[in-house]
Amino acid sequence: MQVKLIIAAIKPFKLEEVREALTSIGVRGMMVTEIKGFGSQSGHTEIYRGAEYAVNFVPKVKLEIVVSEAMAEQVVETIATTAKTDKIGDGKIFVLDVESAMRVRTGETNADAL
DSSP, rough: EEEEEEEEEEEEEGGGHHHHHHHHTTTOOOOEEEEEEESSSSEEEEEEEEEEEOSSSSSEEEEEEEHHHHHHHHHHHHHHHHHOOOOOEEEEEEEEEEEOOBBBBTTBBBBGGG
């Protein structure tokens, strides 16, 4: 069975809501990283101690989730609907093929490793 890697960049305050939604559809694990980036938002200006400065990178959270191919579309839809705020900077989702996966403890591979 094919395995997919789903990478999503979302707004940090949406993390817990997205995690709960993914758990409810059967996602059993994910990796989470705090990141900074820019896209359409492309940063903004802030005032700190009276001086204005440019904030070129916006804080985001990156989710990395490996699921069976059969589950990938549902995971993408769940992230998209849960993370959406209808404001600029809601994020991006990418789906990649996984060549192989292995559970270190048991040696199980691919879908069995999930």
